[in-house]
Amino acid sequence: MTEKPRGLVRNVFIVSSGNFLEMFDFMVYGYYAVAIANAYFPSADKFASLMASLAAFGAGFLMRPLGALILGSYLDRHGRRKGLLLTLALMAIGTFTIAACPGYMRIGFAAPLIVLLGRLVQGLSAGVELGGVSVYLAEIATPGHRGFFVSWQSASQQVAVICAALIGVVASSYLDAQQMSAWGWRVPFFVGCALIPFLIYLRTGLEETQAFLRQPVRHSQVEITRRTTAAWHIVLPGMMLVTMTTVSFYFVTAYTPTFGSAVLHLPMRDSLFVTLCVGILNFVVLPLGGALSDRIGRKPLLFTCTALTILTSYPAMLWLTDMPSFARLLSVELWLALVYAAYNGAMVAFLTEVVPPEIRTSGFSLAYSLATAIFGGFTPFICTWLIHATGNRAVPALWLSAAALLGACATFILKPHEAAHS
Numbered sequence: 001m002t003e004k005p006r007g008l009v010r011n012v013f014i015v016s017s018g019n020f021l022e023m024f025d026f027m028v029y030g031y032y033a034v035a036i037a038n039a040y041f042p043s044a045d046k047f048a049s050l051m052a053s054l055a056a057f058g059a060g061f062l063m064r065p066l067g068a069l070i071l072g073s074y075l076d077r078h079g080r081r082k083g084l085l086l087t088l089a090l091m092a093i094g095t096f097t098i099a100a101c102p103g104y105m106r107i108g109f110a111a112p113l114i115v116l117l118g119r120l121v122q123g124l125s126a127g128v129e130l131g132g133v134s135v136y137l138a139e140i141a142t143p144g145h146r147g148f149f150v151s152w153q154s155a156s157q158q159v160a161v162i163c164a165a166l167i168g169v170v171a172s173s174y175l176d177a178q179q180m181s182a183w184g185w186r187v188p189f190f191v192g193c194a195l196i197p198f199l200i201y202l203r204t205g206l207e208e209t210q211a212f213l214r215q216p217v218r219h220s221q222v223e224i225t226r227r228t229t230a231a232w233h234i235v236l237p238g239m240m241l242v243t244m245t246t247v248s249f250y251f252v253t254a255y256t257p258t259f260g261s262a263v264l265h266l267p268m269r270d271s272l273f274v275t276l277c278v279g280i281l282n283f284v285v286l287p288l289g290g291a292l293s294d295r296i297g298r299k300p301l302l303f304t305c306t307a308l309t310i311l312t313s314y315p316a317m318l319w320l321t322d323m324p325s326f327a328r329l330l331s332v333e334l335w336l337a338l339v340y341a342a343y344n345g346a347m348v349a350f351l352t353e354v355v356p357p358e359i360r361t362s363g364f365s366l367a368y369s370l371a372t373a374i375f376g377g378f379t380p381f382i383c384t385w386l387i388h389a390t391g392n393r394a395v396p397a398l399w400l401s402a403a404a405l406l407g408a409c410a411t412f413i414l415k416p417h418e419a420a421h422s
Contacts, residue, residue: 007207011140012149014202016156018088019133021199022126024160024192025095029057029119030254030380031168031272032185034262039103039185040112047388050262054381056116057254060094060123061377064369067127072362073224075128080136080361081206087129088203092196094122099189131365138352138360139211144294147349151290154344158286161253161279164188168257168272177268211357228362231355237410238351238367239374244306244407245347246368246376248340251400252278252333255380262384263393264324274330278337285338289345298350302411305343309336309404317394336400343407353416375403 029036037046037053067087075083097118104111133153141149167188175184228235253275260271293301313336320332355363383396 008140008142011207012137012152014206015084015133015136016152018084018199018203019129019153019156020160020163021088021095021192021195022091022122022129022160023157024164024195025091025098025122025189026060026126027161027164027254028185028188028192029098030250031164031257031275032188033057033258033380035181035185036115038181040101040115042104050258051381051384052112054258054378054384056112056119058378058381059116060119060126061369061373063120063123064127064373064377065366067124068131068362068365068369069225069228071124071128072131072365073221073228075132075135075361076224076359077221079208079212080132080139081203081208083128083361084132084136084206085200085203087125087132088196088200090121090125091129092193092200094118094120094125095189095192095196097121099186099193127369128361128365131361131368134348134352135361135364136209138349139209145291146352147290147293147298147346148287149290150349150352151286151345154341154348155283155286157249158279158283162276162283165272165276165279167191169269169276172269172272224359224362228359228366231359231363234354234356234414235363235367235370237413238354238363239370240406240410241302241347241351241414242368242371242407243375243403243410244309245340245344246372247379247400247403248309248336248343250376250379251383251396252337252340255383255396256329256333258380259383259396260329263387264321264329266324266326266329270326270329274326274333277330278333281334281337282341285341286345289342290349291345292342293346293349298346298353298416299411301346302343302350303408305339305346306404306408306411308339309343310401310408312339313400313404314394314397317397321393347407350411350414350416354414 033053034050037049041049041052043049071083071087098115101111101114130153134150137150137153138146171184171187172180256275257268257271260266260274261268289301316332316335320328351364351367352360382399386395386399387393
């Protein structure tokens with residue numbers, strides 16, 4: 001039975017709102033990597049301190065494949081609703097751990113260990129949160145509109161980007177640099193903590209998908225895990241497909257404030273405002289990209305976006321770094337964000353279509369988590385190291401182009417298990 005429009009809108013909002021918290025926490029950590037480095041990873045060498053902070057940021061992504069297998073099989077066995085409640089609870093624990101942890105000057109070496117533990121718990125949850133939300137939206141989508149429906153998973157993440165950047169802009173307007181470094185960076189984390197009870201309340205009202213309830217056979221979690229790990233011919237190219245998305249996303253959002261302030265030496269407020277604009281653009285373009293892929297097909301849009309990234313990213317970054325300014329940073333980031341959003345609007349729906357239904361959540365999540373763990377999550381770390389090693393401030397664009405090449409190859413290899421119009 002097809003859900004009524006009001007019920008569909010309600011379920012899209014509820015499931016996407018929980019996804020908001022996951023990305024909000026990740027963005028806040030990325031925005032304030034320098035302040036977190038000073039609080040938990042102090043060193044006489046500022047570069048070493050920042051790299052330690054970014055490494056802890058990336059470490060959370062290493063837990064994602066494990067979360068994809070363990071929690072993904074749980075969703076495929078016990079249902080989307082129960083699993084999404086569990087992932088939200090784990091994300092809440094990780095968020096509060098980082099927000100409340102005393103600094104290195106108060107508790108010594110225990111501080112970075114606690115922060116790392118919080119990041120690992122967040123990573124475990126995030127390993128299946130995005131996949132669970134995407135699969136849920138794909139399974140409730142009306143015929144011919146799966147791309148549009150699934151794109152709201154990514155759109156909800158852009159709301160998190162917007163909110164995190166907006167809080168940063170406001171905080172930096174009222175607090176000086178010393179106050180922000182001392183305690184101001186904690187404010188967004190506590191805002192996230194304050195939202196947790198409301199988000200859990202919303203998800204308790206989530207309805208199970210009819211597609212899951214109609215499955216004739218539900219395998220054990222062990223069997224689902226076995227089938228997922230055996231489906232390497234889907235998971236590996238799926239990982240390549242996602243690499244373009246996850247590298248682009250963390251480049252234009254989480255890394256922008258650090259790149260703008262630490263590399264281009266622009267005011268932090270300018271970098272955060274650019275990130276705010278990127279989030280707004282992504283929020284608008286993502287559903288449009290999903291809807292366009294419903295009309296013209298996933299592959300034509302995917303090929304177009306990867307080609308544009310390969311051809312334009314390095315010249316654009318050279319132009320920016322030749323004479324850094326707020327206007328140039330805004331122009332380049334908005335262009336890269338536009339290409340990313342159009343690609344991702346088609347990519348997420350395409351990935352749900354290439355994975356068989358019985359392992360849909362775990363297969364999707366594993367492919368996505370591997371891409372994020374190996375490539376995307378360490379993008380701020382890798383870009384910072386590449387610039388330091390080469391002295392070329394535009395070199396991160398080559399990392400972005402390599403990710404786009406992997407996405408193009410995967411688009412060519414993968415074939416949908418289900419048609420886009422189904």
